Amino acid sequence: MKERIAYIDALKVIACFAVINLHCTSPWVSNFLGSPLWFVAMGNAVITHLAVPMFFMLAGAVIPERIDDIGQHYRKTLWRYVVPTLLSLVLYKILGILLLDQRDYLAGVFYNIGSNPGFHLWFMWIYIGYMVVLPVLVVIARDVLS
Structure with a gap:
């Protein structure tokens, strides 16, 4: 069995929190439309949407040597x-x-x-x-x- 890579595990935890944040805060962008908080909501959305490609990158990083x-x-x-x-x-x-x-x-x-x-x-x-x-x-x- 391959050795665990601590920073990969940490990135997976961060990606999981980002997905949870994404699902909990996604209405903010439309709720704050036209207000100064829209920029905060949009910044949050951009950062948390990175979780999906992050999962694919992490999956590629731990690709097995053989099946x-x-x-x-x-x-x-x-x-x-x-x-x-x-x-x-x-x-x-x-x-x-x-x-x-x-x-x-x-x-x-x-x-x-x-x-x-x-x-x-x-x-x-x-x-x-x-x-x-x-x-x-x-x-x-x-x-x-x-």
């Missing part, structure tokens, strides 16, 4: 990312039906994700795509670094 069992990699991707994302979308859809009286039962679970309270999970589909192509990225990184 010995491709089948195991895809099984882990399925159980660690795909299944929890789908279950979360279903949970959010249930909350949308119960709390928001949504009647289009499939919208937001399998299509039109913007109509689901879980719309913020768009990032997970991008990350799942990253995990799907990771074996190819490992080969490219190994060839470039050798």
Whole structure:
């Protein structure tokens, strides 16, 4: 097992806090429109929006040297990312039906994700795509670094 890299772990914590801040403060930009606080809100939005690319950069920084069992990699991707994302979308859809009286039962679970309270999970589909192509990225990184 690879040794943990302390500064990578610290950057992950910072990125997590930035995502939480982003979700909690995103209405500020429109709420403070036309006031001097808009500049503070916009500065906050710019800084916290850096969290998404930061996660991708961190994922690239810890790319494994090799993937010995491709089948195991895809099984882990399925159980660690795909299944929890789908279950979360279903949970959010249930909350949308119960709390928001949504009647289009499939919208937001399998299509039109913007109509689901879980719309913020768009990032997970991008990350799942990253995990799907990771074996190819490992080969490219190994060839470039050798």
